[in-house]
Amino acid sequence: MAQDLKSLRDYEDRTLEMLTASEQHILDRHDLIENLTRSKITSDEIANRYRENEFNERQINLARLCYVSLARRGSLLY
Numbered sequence: 001m002a003q004d005l006k007s008l009r010d011y012e013d014r015t016l017e018m019l020t021a022s023e024q025h026i027l028d029r030h031d032l033i034e035n036l037t038r039s040k041i042t043s044d045e046i047a048n049r050y051r052e053n054e055f056n057e058r059q060i061n062l063a064r065l066c067y068v069s070l071a072r073r074g075s076l077l078y
Contacts, residue, residue, distance in 0.1 A: 004046045011039035 018032045026032060 001050075004042075004049070007042055008039070008046065011035065011042060015039060 015032070015035055018029065018035060019026065022029055022032065
């Protein structure tokens with residue numbers, strides 16, 4: 001996750017640098033458009049991974065709840 005955030009930050013920094021250094025119309029800058037496209041794709045991939053991680057975390061927590069009563073009984077035995 002930290003690597004994903006760093007990657008997004010790098011894209012943002014590069015984009016801002018390109019925008020401030022641009023002397024021509026921004027739509028004529030193909031490198032800027034390509035950078036924005038890559039940034040959008042990366043952002044979408046990170047959002048999908050984040051949603052998958054949240055879903056997996058919920059599934060794990062639900063599975064864990066099944067064993068809480070067993071763990072309590074086991075701790076009482078010791």
